[in-house]
Amino acid sequence: MAQKPSIPKGTRDFSPEEMAKRNYIFDTIRSVYKVYGFREIETPAMENLSTLMGKYGEEGDKLLFRILNSGNALKGVNRDEIHDMDPAHFANLVCDRGLRYDLTVPFARFVVQHKNDLTFPFKRFQIQPVWRADRPQKGRYREFFQCDADVIGSDSLLHEVELVQIIDEVFTRLNIRVAILLNNRKLLTAIGRHFGIEQITDLTVAIDKLDKIGWEGVKAELLTKGLREGIIDALAPVITLEGSIPEKVAVLKELFGEDEVGKKGLEEVSFIFDTLGLVPLNNEVRLDLSLARGLDYYTGTIFEVKALDTQIGSITGGGRYDDLTGVFGEKGMSGVGISFGADRIFDVLNTLDLYPKGITSTTKVMFVNFGDQEVRKIIPILSELRNKGIVAELYPDNAKLKKQMSYADSLHIPYVAFVGEEEMQSGTVTLKDMSSGAQVTLSGDEIVARLSD
Numbered sequence: 001m002a003q004k005p006s007i008p009k010g011t012r013d014f015s016p017e018e019m020a021k022r023n024y025i026f027d028t029i030r031s032v033y034k035v036y037g038f039r040e041i042e043t044p045a046m047e048n049l050s051t052l053m054g055k056y057g058e059e060g061d062k063l064l065f066r067i068l069n070s071g072n073a074l075k076g077v078n079r080d081e082i083h084d085m086d087p088a089h090f091a092n093l094v095c096d097r098g099l100r101y102d103l104t105v106p107f108a109r110f111v112v113q114h115k116n117d118l119t120f121p122f123k124r125f126q127i128q129p130v131w132r133a134d135r136p137q138k139g140r141y142r143e144f145f146q147c148d149a150d151v152i153g154s155d156s157l158l159h160e161v162e163l164v165q166i167i168d169e170v171f172t173r174l175n176i177r178v179a180i181l182l183n184n185r186k187l188l189t190a191i192g193r194h195f196g197i198e199q200i201t202d203l204t205v206a207i208d209k210l211d212k213i214g215w216e217g218v219k220a221e222l223l224t225k226g227l228r229e230g231i232i233d234a235l236a237p238v239i240t241l242e243g244s245i246p247e248k249v250a251v252l253k254e255l256f257g258e259d260e261v262g263k264k265g266l267e268e269v270s271f272i273f274d275t276l277g278l279v280p281l282n283n284e285v286r287l288d289l290s291l292a293r294g295l296d297y298y299t300g301t302i303f304e305v306k307a308l309d310t311q312i313g314s315i316t317g318g319g320r321y322d323d324l325t326g327v328f329g330e331k332g333m334s335g336v337g338i339s340f341g342a343d344r345i346f347d348v349l350n351t352l353d354l355y356p357k358g359i360t361s362t363t364k365v366m367f368v369n370f371g372d373q374e375v376r377k378i379i380p381i382l383s384e385l386r387n388k389g390i391v392a393e394l395y396p397d398n399a400k401l402k403k404q405m406s407y408a409d410s411l412h413i414p415y416v417a418f419v420g421e422e423e424m425q426s427g428t429v430t431l432k433d434m435s436s437g438a439q440v441t442l443s444g445d446e447i448v449a450r451l452s453d
Contacts, residue, residue, distance in 0.1 A: 010134070010142025017360040021349065022145075024359055025174070025342050026127055029147045032170050033125040036162060038149050041124050043106040046097045055105045055297060055327065057201065063132045065142075066095035099131035103148040104297075104324070104337060111152055112328040120153030127342075138312070141343055148318075150337030152325070157268055160301045160320065161275045163338050164285060167305055167316055170340065172282045175354045177308040178315070179284050183291035184269050185298050185319070187252065190262025191238055191289070194255055195231050202227070204292040207239060211313070215240075239290045245273050248287050268300060297321045303338055310351045315344045358414075362391055365415040365431070365451055366408045369395040374419045381419075381429065381444050390451050408434065415451065 007013060014022060030040075052064055100106050103126045111122065127147045134140055149166065151159045164180060171178045185204070192200045202225040206218045213221075219232050238255065241248055249266055256262030269287060276285060293302040300320030307315055318338030325333040349355055365385070367378045378394055385392040395404045408416050418430040429447050432439045442450060 008142065010136035010140075012141065012143075016362070018346075020360045020362065021355055022342065022346055024355065025345050025349070026145075026147065028173050029170055029340055029342075030125070030127065032166055032173070033149050035169075036123075036149075036166055038123045038125040041107075041110065041126055042128060043100070043103070043110055043126070045099060045129070047100050047106055047109070049096055049098045051109050051328075052098050052101060052105060055324075056101055057205070059205065060101060063134055064101055065099040065131045065133050067097040067099065069094055069096055101132055102130050103128060103146050103339065104150065104321075107148070107150055107152075107337075108324045108335075109328055111333070112325050112330045115330065121151050121159075122153055123149070123151045125149040138347075140313070145342040147340040147342050148337055149339075150335055152335035153333055155322070155334040157271050157301075158275070159336050160268075160272050163303065163318065163336065164272070164276055165279060165281070167303070167338065168281045168283050168285075171305070174345065174349065176315075176345070176348055176352070177283065179286060179306050179308055181286050181288040181291050181304045181306065182269070182272065183288055183293075183302050184265040184300055185293075185302060186261050186265030186268065186300060187289065188292060190252075190256050190259045190265060191235070193259060193261070195235050197227065197231075199225070207290055208292040210239075210290050241289050245269075245287050248289070265300075272301065293317060293319055297324050299323070301336065307348045310348055312344055312348055312351075314341065315348060316340045361412050361414065363393050363411060363413045364390055365392045365417050366404075366411075366413045367392070367394045367417045367419065368401065368404050369398050370418075370420050371398050374424060377424060378417075378419050381447065384444070384448055385451065388448055388452055390448070392451075417447065 033040075046067055049064070049066065053061055056063075107124065107126065111118065125148060127145065129143055129145050131143050134142060136142060149163065164182070167178075167180055185200075188204060189200050192198075192203045197203050202222065206221040206225070209221070210218055215236060219229075219236075222232050223229065238251075241251060243251070249270060252262065252266060256266070273285070273287070288304075291302060291304050293304065298319040299322040302319035303317055304314045305316035306313075316338060318336070320334070320336040322334045323332060324335060325331075367382065369375060375394065382392050382394055395407060405416065414434055416432045416434060418432070420430075423429055423441075426441075428441050428443055430439055430441050431447055431450065440450075
């Protein structure tokens with residue numbers, strides 16, 4: 001018996017209807033990026049592991065999909081030691097490439113590799129799939145698309161302001177109500193210092209899981225890092241601080257005292273919120289001190305977006321990274337970027353049924369096939385319709401009319417055209433509106449005009 005076909009866990013097939021919906025998302029994001037002056041690039045699906053390793057923190061490195069070296073991958077490996085070898089060490093011996101984990105690190109590599117051909121600040125966007133060896137669950141896949149926009153070669157906070165506007169515009173066009181959450185890694189660093197936390201990543205990695213495991217889970221993880229329970233209990237009301245932006249800033253200013261990193265973080269946050277006050281926004285922007293973004297390379301502002309009408313986790317994220325290109329030999333090149341999670345946005349739009357009507361319809365008119373002579377009459381009309389950008393098709397076989405009409409109905413084709421014996425004699429086409437059932441008889445020019453409306 002033949003094995004039933006399947007796909008790897010955490011991946012998905014997409015039907016034509018689903019692709020129409022996904023392209024609606026991609027086209028919406030792409031059009032907003034272009035309005036703000038971003039230009040599109042692409043990078044390979046696989047990168048050298050030396051490019052990827054060490055850029056996402058210890059937990060991120062564990063989620064990299066490695067590609068087995070081609071040819072004799074075990075050449076030079078002591079086979080007697082394989083069974084006792086640490087899996088990660090073995091993977092490093094037989095793999096020197098991996099599937100990209102995100103689009104940001106490959107972008108940093110791209111910038112350094114092509115810096116002599118670029119004009120800075122360089123504003124790029126990129127819409128491509130990424131892969132993570134994560135546990136599949138609702139809203140979390142092993143293969144998924146990211147839709148990134150980054151500016152590199154400038155430390156101006158106006159870019160952060162612009163990225164918030166882009167987020168707001170995209171979700172307004174998609175008709176998704178969201179909360180846009182902002183924080184700053186400098187604030188988290190200063191909070192950690194105040195409470196005597198030496199390794200800031202211990203704090204950021206733990207509180208990044210707050211939505212998933214709650215404060216008790218975060219507390220348990222921080223205890224394993226050696227933090228005393230009293231410190232963690234004192235930390236909780238700061239991380240979960242409520243109030244307006246000025247109220248939160250006032251509390252933090254008092255908490256930080258003369259800490260220069262904390263003061264700098266507050267200046268950056270205040271500038272962004274003050275500048276955003278100059279433009280109308282359709283979605284709320286909040287300062288959320290529990291927002292951490294677990295990746296190691298963020299150094300300033302961090303972003304995250306949550307849908308308000310369905311529970312699915314973050315649907316957009318990003319932040320400022322001051323020296324990501326430094327790991328590739330180009331020091332001091334600051335950048336900031338965001339990434340829309342297209343697959344989660346797809347799930348939100350499906351859950352809330354927010355797609356525009358007719359988005360999955362492609363063919364506007366189908367011509368019924370009554371035989372060879374009628375087909376010869378139809379083909380020039382088809383050509384003229386297509387030249388006008390009207391999606392039209394001819395049923396390929398002289399099948400029973402019921403079968404042809406069922407095909408049109410199943411694909412939600414709004415119009416069906418008939419060229420039968422009577423139409424052949426009069427040089428006309430009968431056009432049927434599939435929703436109302438109304439029929440009209442038109443000339444070849446008239447049908448083009450009617451379907452162009």
